Amino acid sequence: MKIFCIGRNYLAHAKELGNATPTAPVVFMKPATALLKDNNFFLPSFSNNIHYETEIVLKIGKNGKAIEPQFAHRYISEVTVGIDFTARDLQDDCKAKGLPWEIAKSFDNSAVVGEFMAADNFSDLQNLNFHLLINSEQKQTGNTANVIFKFDYMISYISQFFTLQQGDLIFTGTPQGVGAVHIGDHLEGFLENKKLFDLQVK
Ligand code: MG
Numbered sequence: 001m002k003i004f005c006i007g008r009n010y011l012a013h014a015k016e017l018g019n020a021t022p023t024a025p026v027v028f029m030k031p032a033t034a035l036l037k038d039n040n041f042f043l044p045s046f047s048n049n050i051h052y053e054t055e056i057v058l059k060i061g062k063n064g065k066a067i068e069p070q071f072a073h074r075y076i077s078e079v080t081v082g083i084d085f086t087a088r089d090l091q092d093d094c095k096a097k098g099l100p101w102e103i104a105k106s107f108d109n110s111a112v113v114g115e116f117m118a119a120d121n122f123s124d125l126q127n128l129n130f131h132l133l134i135n136s137e138q139k140q141t142g143n144t145a146n147v148i149f150k151f152d153y154m155i156s157y158i159s160q161f162f163t164l165q166q167g168d169l170i171f172t173g174t175p176q177g178v179g180a181v182h183i184g185d186h187l188e189g190f191l192e193n194k195k196l197f198d199l200q201v202k
Contacts (some may be wrong), residue, residue, distance in 0.1 A: 001032050001165070001167045001168060001169070002029060002032075002162065002165065002168045002169075003029060003030040003031070003032070003034060003035070003111055003168070003169045003170075003171065004027060004028075004029055004158055004162070004168065004169070004170045004171070005027070005028050005029065005030060005055075005084055005105070005170070005171040005173075006025050006026060006027060006149065006154055006170070006171065006172055006173045007022075007026035007027075007028060007173065008021075008022050008026050008148075008173065009022075009025070009026075009147050009148050009149055009154075009172060009173025009174075010142065010146055010147060010148065010173055010174065010175040010176065011146075011148060012146075012175065012176035013173070013174050013175055013176045013177075013178065014148075015176075016176050016177075016178070017178075021148065022148065022149075024149075024157070025149045025153075025154055025157050025158070027157075027158060027161075028101060028102075028105060028106070029106065030105065030106040030110060030111050031106060033108055034106050034107065034108060034109065034110045034111040035109075035111050035113065036109045036110075036111065036112045036113075036199070037109075039197075039198060039199045039200060040199065040200050040202050041085070041109060041112070041181075041187075041199055041200070041201050041202065042109070042202050043181070043182075043183060043201060043202070044087070044107060044108075044109075046087065046090070046103075046107075047087035047088075047089055047090055047104075048089055049087065049088045049089040049180055050085055050086070050087055050088070050180060050181055051085070051086045051087075051088045051178045051179060051180055051181070052083050052085065052132060052134075052139070052140070052178060052179065052180075052181050052187065053083060053084040053085070053086055053174035053178050054081065054082075054083055054130065054131070054132040054140045054142065054174055054175070054189060055081070055082055055083070055084050055171045055172055055173055055174050056079060056080075056081060056082075056128055056130055056142075056144055056172045056191070057079065057080050057081065057082040057113050057114075057169055057170065057171050057172070058076050058078075058079055058119075058125075058151060058155075058169065058170040058172060059076070059077050059078040059079070059080075059116055059167065059168075059169055060075050060076070060077065060155075060164050060165065060166060060167065060168040060169070060170070061074075061075060061076065061077025061078070061119075061166060062074075062075060062077075062166050063163065063164065063165050063166055064159055064163070064164050065159055065163045065164070066159055066160055067155055067156050067159040067164070068156060069152040069153050069155075069156040070152070072151065072152035072153075072154075072155035072156050073125070073151070073152055075155055075164060076119045076125065076151065076155070077118070077119055077166075078116035078117060078118055078119055079116065079117055079119050079122065079125060079128070079191070080113055080114040080115060080116045080117060080191060080196050080197075081114045081130045081132075081189040081190065081191045081196050081197065082111065082112045082113040082114055082171060082189065082197065083111075083112035083132075083187070083189065083197075084105070084110070084111065084171045084174060085107075085109070085110040085111070085112065085181075086104060086105055086110070086178075087103070087104040087105075087107065088104070088180075090103055090104035091104035091105065111169075111171070112189075112197060112199065113169065113197070114189050114191070114196025114197035115196045115197070117191065117194075117196070122192075125144065125151055126144050126145055126147075126150055126151065127143065127144060127145050128143065128144045128191060128192060129141070129142070129143050129191075129192055129193075130142050130143075130144075130189070130190060130191050130192070131189075131190050132187060132188070132189055132190075133186075133187070133188040133190070134181070134185050134186065134187055135185060135186050136186075136188075139177060139179065140174070140175060140176075140177040140178070140179075141175070141177070142174070142175030143175075144172070146175065147172065147173060148173075151170075151172065154170065154172065155170070158170070181201045182201065183201055183202060184201065184202075185200075185201040186198075186199075186200055186201075187199050187200075187201065
């Protein structure tokens with residue numbers, strides 16, 4: 001199982017971190033060991049600035065390579081909301097040095113996924129509302145209509161380089177409003193007002 005992530009896919013978020021508008025999807029990966037297996041996220045000792053990035057996550061339902069955009073929707077079997085946890089201090093250091101991001105993005109438990117829902121439940125995946133509550137306060141909200149690269153194009157693009165396999169996940173980017181998490185925080189993720197994850201920062 002592979003986990004793909006798209007960076008800078010919402011313009012307002014790219015700008016809040018001082019990044020230029022991408023001209024092609026920014027793709028990075030997390031290993032299977034990045035998946036958080038329960039509802040407790042322990043702040044890692046190597047960072048002083050772990051950020052939440054709330055994102056819609058797609059699950060791939062069948063294998064494919066070099067997928068044409070017009071057929072890409074057939075490869076999305078399920079959808080949920082998740083968090084791409086990011087060690088922002090390490091990432092800033094990597095970016096400043098022009099180095100890869102893996103230690104900042106792909107560490108153990110950095111990939112949170114909620115309960116998956118069948119993609120068929122939604123008439124338009126490119127018009128999904130999602131939001132994050134921290135300690136019952138709304139901290140981040142988004143709608144997938146606002147992405148720079150739509151899901152069909154994203155799947156087509158990724159599959160030029162990597163064979164997509166059943167069970168692979170794609171984190172589709174975060175809207176604006178990212179920020180730090182702290183010990184004791186209670187995070188709840190919603191897709192269209194249905195709560196799909198509930199976790200505690202420890
Ligand atoms: Mg992200």
